[in-house]
Amino acid sequence: MTFDAPSVCSSAEVSARHRAATPGTGLRLVTRWLGALSLTLPLLASAWELQGVKSLTVRPRDQAPIRIGSVTFEPRGDGRVAFRIELDHAQFTDHFLSMKEFKCLDGRVEIACHVPYPYAQPGTVAADDLAWLEHSLLFLYKLPTDFGAKLWNGLYFRFERSAQGLVGRPQAVDLNLISAPPAQLNIPPYRPALRDDIAPGARWIESVTIE
Template identity: 55%
Template sequence: MIQNLRPLASLFCGLVAIALATPATAWELSGSKLVKLHTRDGQSIAIGHVDFTPKGEQSSFKLHLDHAKLKDFFLSMKEFKCLEGEEIHCHVPYPYANPGTVSQKDLRWLEHSLLFLYKQPKDFGARLWNGLYYEMVLTEKGIVGTPQAVDLVQIGAPPADTSIPPYGPGDRSEIPPDSRWIRSLSIE
């Protein structure tokens, strides 16, 4: 009887060893994920969700902002959905058709779908040169976006090639950590 159990015990030990040696799987670009903004005072504010649908190596995505969490602001003859706090943080929808796809290595179209501008509560109108682009990184727990400065005037006219996201690394600049009310963005 014991001789019959030895092969099973060996098989079991081998399977356990394989399971322990297998690294944790990467966070999947699949399903509905919560979009949160994180303030420099430690608050997390859920502003909507992104629905990811896998298609081979890529996933298509659709952004859904929770308009109940955002306030309407009429700035410079245009309506914006904004979060009000130390600063006014307004979503700026990317205005041109795009593939709406991402991959584990390329999150640029999602970054372009989550453009924002900021303004001080006392300021009048939208200042498009105060744009924020969240450079995103895929982690084991989700996506983390760090704000960079960008001039949103650049998307006032369509790019020459609409299949390429217009804001490349040379169009963005680093900003000091915690210099903005919203210090980061996450998708979990």
């Protein structure tokens, strides 16, 4: 009497038979993949870049945000990004302080005046270097009852990346430093050692955002 040898299935055949015996497995895998993709795509689509026209907004502590203009970013071929700031002067009032006209934002408790950087500068930034943008958004602050400009009351907004764009927190600087040209015009003068952190809520403008 003879017996047929038992058949031996390869691992591929076993896997195929298992999939055939469990209907819907492939569909569940596709569904999970599509679900993961649906979570990833919005993150990729919403990634903020230094490119195009962005809103420039001041966020005071006691009132609604104020859109004061825009910043246009234009990537260059050398890895740097050129920027151009356009202020909406309708949001500012003119103040003559120490024989000079300033564009100012009038708060109930404090007045903040934009101080244009007075010297030639490259006008470029990089993902890890926003210094020239920060130097282009210098302010000084004064009380409504103060007379004249006190240049030691300078505000420097240090920007950091967020999911929506850039957030600048105020630091204290002495604007007398730029009353004369720096020795090297291509180096931003307000290095970290010349800036002091300000306690949250101490100044009327709590932050500046670019989004």
